[in-house]
Amino acid sequence: MLAGIVKRVDPAVLAVFACIVLLLLGGSLYSRNFLSPEYLLQQLNVAAFLGIIASGVMLVVLLGHIDLSMPWVVTIGGMMSTAAAGWGDLGAALAIPFGIVCGLAVGLINGLGVAFLRVPSMIFTLGMNAIAQGLMVLHTSGFAPQDHATRTMHLIAVERSILGIPNALWIWAVVGAAVVILLKRTAFGRRVYAIGNRERAVYLSGVDARRVVVACFAVAGACSAFAGVLLAGYSTKAYQAMGDPYLLPVIAAVVLGGTSILGGRGTYLGTVAGVTLITLLQSILSVVQMPEAGRQITYGALIVAMLLFYGRERLQH
Numbered sequence: 001m002l003a004g005i006v007k008r009v010d011p012a013v014l015a016v017f018a019c020i021v022l023l024l025l026g027g028s029l030y031s032r033n034f035l036s037p038e039y040l041l042q043q044l045n046v047a048a049f050l051g052i053i054a055s056g057v058m059l060v061v062l063l064g065h066i067d068l069s070m071p072w073v074v075t076i077g078g079m080m081s082t083a084a085a086g087w088g089d090l091g092a093a094l095a096i097p098f099g100i101v102c103g104l105a106v107g108l109i110n111g112l113g114v115a116f117l118r119v120p121s122m123i124f125t126l127g128m129n130a131i132a133q134g135l136m137v138l139h140t141s142g143f144a145p146q147d148h149a150t151r152t153m154h155l156i157a158v159e160r161s162i163l164g165i166p167n168a169l170w171i172w173a174v175v176g177a178a179v180v181i182l183l184k185r186t187a188f189g190r191r192v193y194a195i196g197n198r199e200r201a202v203y204l205s206g207v208d209a210r211r212v213v214v215a216c217f218a219v220a221g222a223c224s225a226f227a228g229v230l231l232a233g234y235s236t237k238a239y240q241a242m243g244d245p246y247l248l249p250v251i252a253a254v255v256l257g258g259t260s261i262l263g264g265r266g267t268y269l270g271t272v273a274g275v276t277l278i279t280l281l282q283s284i285l286s287v288v289q290m291p292e293a294g295r296q297i298t299y300g301a302l303i304v305a306m307l308l309f310y311g312r313e314r315l316q317h
Contacts, residue, residue: 196260285298
């Protein structure tokens with residue numbers, strides 16, 4: 001039975017899980033606490049933020065597109081939710097949904113620009129990232145925001161209410177389950193994969209591919225903003241450029257997990273594996289005190305390597 005399950009799993013995903021085991025063993029040799037349940041739960045809590053962002057980014061990558069507005073959409077989610085928290089009791093109650101809706105709005109604009117204006121996603125989302133950055137700098141007048149996260153934001157980002165497992169991890173599980181159902185059990189999911197393989201064929205079959213593209217970018221924006229809300233809760237406040245450190249790790253996690261950056265292929269299990277691997281890698285690089293430049297080189301090299309691998313694979317087919 002186990003052999004049958006292994007055969008059905010993408011070899012790229014199996015390779016990532018093997019790398020995770022090697023990282024865990026290597027980390028345990030460096031520190032005895034590396035395999036302790038408390039340390040692993042702490043790492044999974046951190047991975048949850050990356051995983052929620054990756055859930056939306058994966059949908060966009062499956063289409064054969066890319067979302068480079070993610071860093072400042074994360075910041076928008078954090079800043080707008082904490083700003084709403086300063087509006088009194090009603091603002092505090094609406095802080096989380098307000099932050100998510102702001103990210104959803106940016107995602108919708110991204111989707112409309114890519115789907116209807118036919119602007120390359122890399123260019124359009126990069127421009128939206130710059131616009132989002134400008135809006136947040138204008139909102140704060142260039143200074144650090146003074147608003148703080150609500151008690152609820154801190155609760156779901158940091159505390160452990162069920163079985164001693166971080167609440168953020170439960171949130172990631174819910175988001176992940178929704179993405180899996182969307183991709184595997186709905187016509188929408190089948191269209192996402194089809195567009196990634198050949199968008200023109202989907203269009204000729206009578207399906208409005210543009211709506212699917214808009215929806216995926218909207219979900220990506222909402223997921224990024226939600227992660228920003230959680231990050232604000234984790235650190236008790238939002239701050240400038242809080243999403244910048246996530247751009248390369250998120251893309252690396254998605255493509256390492258077997259999602260082709262050219263679109264049309266990938267599983268959520270692979271994304272979970274990629275997120276876990278990147279989180280452990282970040283932890284080890286932090287322990288060995290590798291400079292930030294070295295970390296960025298590592299993530300970039302991983303992305304280039306996977307792009308070359310999937311590019312050659314697509315050409316062979």
